[in-house]
Amino acid sequence: AQSVAQPEDQVNVAEGNPLTVKCTYSVSGNPYLFWYVQYPNRGLQFLLKYITGDNLVKGSYGFEAEFNKSQTSFHLKKPSALVSDSALYFCAVRGISSNTGKLIFGQGTTLQVKP
Amino acid sequence: KAGVTQTPRYLIKTRGQQVTLSCSPISGHRSVSWYQQTPGQGLQFLFEYFSETQRNKGNFPGRFSGRQFSNSRSEMNVSTLELGDSALYLCASSRGLAGGTGELFFGEGSRLTVL
Numbered sequence: 351a352q353s354v355a356q357p358e359d360q361v362n363v364a365e366g367n368p369l370t371v372k373c374t375y376s377v378s379g380n381p382y383l384f385w386y387v388q389y390p391n392r393g394l395q396f397l398l399k400y401i402t403g404d405n406l407v408k409g410s411y412g413f414e415a416e417f418n419k420s421q422t423s424f425h426l427k428k429p430s431a432l433v434s435d436s437a438l439y440f441c442a443v444r445g446i447s448s449n450t451g452k453l454i455f456g457q458g459t460t461l462q463v464k465p
Numbered sequence: 466k467a468g469v470t471q472t473p474r475y476l477i478k479t480r481g482q483q484v485t486l487s488c489s490p491i492s493g494h495r496s497v498s499w500y501q502q503t504p505g506q507g508l509q510f511l512f513e514y515f516s517e518t519q520r521n522k523g524n525f526p527g528r529f530s531g532r533q534f535s536n537s538r539s540e541m542n543v544s545t546l547e548l549g550d551s552a553l554y555l556c557a558s559s560r561g562l563a564g565g566t567g568e569l570f571f572g573e574g575s576r577l578t579v580l
Contacts, residue, residue: 384568393469393555393571401566440508450521451496451559453569455508 352377354443356456363431364464371426371459373441383424384442384453385415394440400424411435431463467492469572471556477578483544486575490537490558496520497539498569499531502553511554514539543577551579 353376363369375381382401386394398409405417415426424441438460442453470489478484490497498521499511510523514533531541537558543550553576557569 382566386571391573391576393471393573394557394569396568396570399566399568451498451513451567451569452510452521452523454510455500457507 352443352445352454354441354454354456356439356441356459358459359457360460360462362462362464365433366430369428369431369435369461369463371439371441371461373424373426373456374422375424375441375443376422377443377445379445382444383415383417384444385409385413385424385426386440386442386455388438388440388458390437397426397439431461433463433465436461436463469556469558469570471554471572471575473575474573475576475578477580478546479580480546480548482546483542484546484577485540485542486554486556486577488539488541488556488558488572490539490556491570494558494560494570495537496559496561497533497537498557498559499539499541500555500557501525502555502574503551508555511541546579548579551577553577 355374384399385397388394397413398407400407400417408414413428417424438458440458441456472487496515498513501509512531513521517533528544533539553574555574557571559567
């Protein structure tokens with residue numbers, strides 16, 4: 351069965367510091383991996399995805415994520431956090447052999463960036 | 466280009482009633498899926514539709530149903546509402562037959578409160 355784990359309910363970081371939001375996954379075969387962000391009372395916004403190729407993926411708003419197959423991880427990173435990055439972040443996976451668009455989401459990590 | 470549109474944004478119902486939520490996908494997108502978001506359970510997959518056919522269904526009771534119309538618009542219905550159905554219901558669309566590398570584009574959600 352496919353699953354995603356986000357081990358931290360909340361991550362706190364000071365503005366200007368680098369941030370990392372962790373994600374590990376379990377899927378049969380190769381994965382397609384996604385990060386989404388959700389602001390209060392809003393839907394999910396797509397940030398980036400890993401399909402194949404370079405393990406470092408760059409996305410929207412200066413975010414990037416590193417795919418590590420041996421550790422089955424796909425951590426979200428940003429070199430310098432902004433207060434406006436404070437939101438709820440979701441990691442999601444879809445199996446490469448899946449014939450459905452269904453995404454399996456992690457429980458989410460709240461990112462708090464303090465001035 | 467307009468995004469995914471969900472109506473209504475907010476609604477309040479009482480136990481035992483039924484509710485219908487509507488979703489208009491991005492123009493040209495033929496796949497629509499629905500997710501339920503609650504603080505306790507996170508994001509859970511409800512259904513997925515492509516070309517008016519249900520392609521996949523999550524683990525929800527039969528009170529939850531959906532359909533897709535020829536213009537790709539979708540509705541979901543919940544009958545005999547229970548308190549536990551209070552949630553944010555998110556609709557997402559994608560371009561082709563769901564699956565593979567495509568990300569999902571989410572609407573703002575319909576927040577249902579059951580009293």
